[in-house]
Amino acid sequence: MSWTWFHKLASPPHAYRILGSLAPWFGWASLALILLATWWGLVKAPADYQQGDGFRILYVHAPSAWMSMFTYVVMAVAAGVGLIWRIKLAHAAAAACAPIGASFTFLALATGSIWGKPMWGTWWVWDARLTSELLLLFLYLGYMALRASFDDPQRADRASAVLALVGVINVPIIHYSVNWWSTLHQPASVTKFDKPSIDLAMLIPLFLMIAGFQLYFGWAVSRRLRGEILRRERNANWLKEAA
Amino acid sequence: MTAVRTPTLAAAKLVFQRDMTLAWRRWDEVAQPLIFYVVVTTMFPLATTPDLSALRVIGGGVVWVAALLASLLALEALFRADVEDGTTEQWVLSGQPLGYLLLAKVAAHWVLTGLPLVIMSPIVGTGLGLPTSVWGVLMSSLLLGTGTLSILGGIGAALTVGVRRGSVLLSLLVLPLAMPLLIFGSRAVSMQMDGDSPAGPLQLLAAIFFMALSLGPIAMSAAIRISVEN
Amino acid sequence: MDLQTFFEMGGYAGYVWTSYGLTALILLWNWWAARRFEAEAQLAARRRNELALERTA
Numbered sequence: 022m023s024w025t026w027f028h029k030l031a032s033p034p035h036a037y038r039i040l041g042s043l044a045p046w047f048g049w050a051s052l053a054l055i056l057l058a059t060w061w062g063l064v065k066a067p068a069d070y071q072q073g074d075g076f077r078i079l080y081v082h083a084p085s086a087w088m089s090m091f092t093y094v095v096m097a098v099a100a101g102v103g104l105i106w107r108i109k110l111a112h113a114a115a116a117a118c119a120p121i122g123a124s125f126t127f128l129a130l131a132t133g134s135i136w137g138k139p140m141w142g143t144w145w146v147w148d149a150r151l152t153s154e155l156l157l158l159f160l161y162l163g164y165m166a167l168r169a170s171f172d173d174p175q176r177a178d179r180a181s182a183v184l185a186l187v188g189v190i191n192v193p194i195i196h197y198s199v200n201w202w203s204t205l206h207q208p209a210s211v212t213k214f215d216k217p218s219i220d221l222a223m224l225i226p227l228f229l230m231i232a233g234f235q236l237y238f239g240w241a242v243s244r245r246l247r248g249e250i251l252r253r254e255r256n257a258n259w260l261k262e263a264a
Numbered sequence: 265m266t267a268v269r270t271p272t273l274a275a276a277k278l279v280f281q282r283d284m285t286l287a288w289r290r291w292d293e294v295a296q297p298l299i300f301y302v303v304v305t306t307m308f309p310l311a312t313t314p315d316l317s318a319l320r321v322i323g324g325g326v327v328w329v330a331a332l333l334a335s336l337l338a339l340e341a342l343f344r345a346d347v348e349d350g351t352t353e354q355w356v357l358s359g360q361p362l363g364y365l366l367l368a369k370v371a372a373h374w375v376l377t378g379l380p381l382v383i384m385s386p387i388v389g390t391g392l393g394l395p396t397s398v399w400g401v402l403m404s405s406l407l408l409g410t411g412t413l414s415i416l417g418g419i420g421a422a423l424t425v426g427v428r429r430g431s432v433l434l435s436l437l438v439l440p441l442a443m444p445l446l447i448f449g450s451r452a453v454s455m456q457m458d459g460d461s462p463a464g465p466l467q468l469l470a471a472i473f474f475m476a477l478s479l480g481p482i483a484m485s486a487a488i489r490i491s492v493e494n
Numbered sequence: 495m496d497l498q499t500f501f502e503m504g505g506y507a508g509y510v511w512t513s514y515g516l517t518a519l520i521l522l523w524n525w526w527a528a529r530r531f532e533a534e535a536q537l538a539a540r541r542r543n544e545l546a547l548e549r550t551a
Contacts, residue, residue: 055521059514064500074504081517104486121524128520132513139509159440166436170427179490180423184437187419187483191441194472198444202451237521244528251535260539 034259040243047240054233061226078136084230086129092122097189100182112178117245123161149203276368283372297377301334305388316393323392324453338377339417340431363481370418378410401456405449408469415480422487
């Protein structure tokens, strides 16, 4: 098996060009999907029998919560690849992921809190999912703070990669411990979030929104990754034609 | 030519002894985390209520939070002097598995800060209304918890060794990772108080400790190499 | 269905519209920040190229 395609893909000029041509596709597709999902979720999907129209927050809360975790895993995998095989492009991808992931984590927290107000009666509840998201936000902030504290980009890359890997090993432990903690403190009161089954008509816009967010992530990572590549390759010859 | 290499265990022991000797010469610095620990736990009755039966509810948690913060405070400078004077560079070149030498250093640090905190905790806990029946659980949970935290903090200290103003950054990196320890540890104490068996959370703490013990040296040596090689 | 009831969201208007508005805001911020990040890097690269050309000329 030949690995030339891989090396070609991981070469900065090639990646720079490919990402540049992919980004608009991601961008327009995500815009279309997000608009469609918003319309479907706000207008077409039926109101919930318990939560009325308040449940429509689900269509922005759940996808952003999903993206916050998805992005962390992508970031950690990229960091691991960069650390083990010393691929600069992978480090650059990890760097590009962090601010996007942090912003989705913040969004998941904010929408969760807003949703909590009509459902629980308070703006903040120490519920397992919200608490996990909060800790995930701390992990993102720590990662970005560590990256920002180095002047040398290569050291920043490798040090933050170690942190991302330690973090991703910890994420399941944190998740489990927070769940355990929350079940002990909330004696089996069925919250309105716990739905045994959800109607298909309600699920379609959710999946559309998740797909839209994924494509949006693809767009944002492509743009940021191109920026990261340019910053890391400042002295390379290929830049003379590309820039 | 075959190089004669000191056995790893002997090398690690040398590192451990060296750190203990150095610490013995500036014992006042070693005492600081312990004083911090006592001061912080004194703040809670003053800030909330002197009523011991009310304090008892949060007592286990307060002891745990204070212990985590105290042992983290001292960690910042763990590797700094050795990296700056070139000692760690010698270790990298020595051919010894770097992770185990660093682990020996962390172990020395734990004996000097973690262990005194554990020994002190029943006294501090009594001040917060914890009954003598929880002493065993409190100390064993802290024993495992501070051990794990020292390793996690060792990774953080290794990552921030070349960074200006690293102490706040170190806390920012390590504290989120230490949340499970806090949850299981303080919960074990309150379960014992409520008459439940605290075996579950203690076993989980032990599991996390052994995981940190096996993976921590890898992460620490990777982090130190980044700081030394450039 | 008329527009009035749609905007009222069954009494949850404040919560639903704030959530969606916030989402739009975060998505727009990401869009702006990513574009700016790329554009700044491109500008810096172009400047370096021009400087290099001047030096060789």
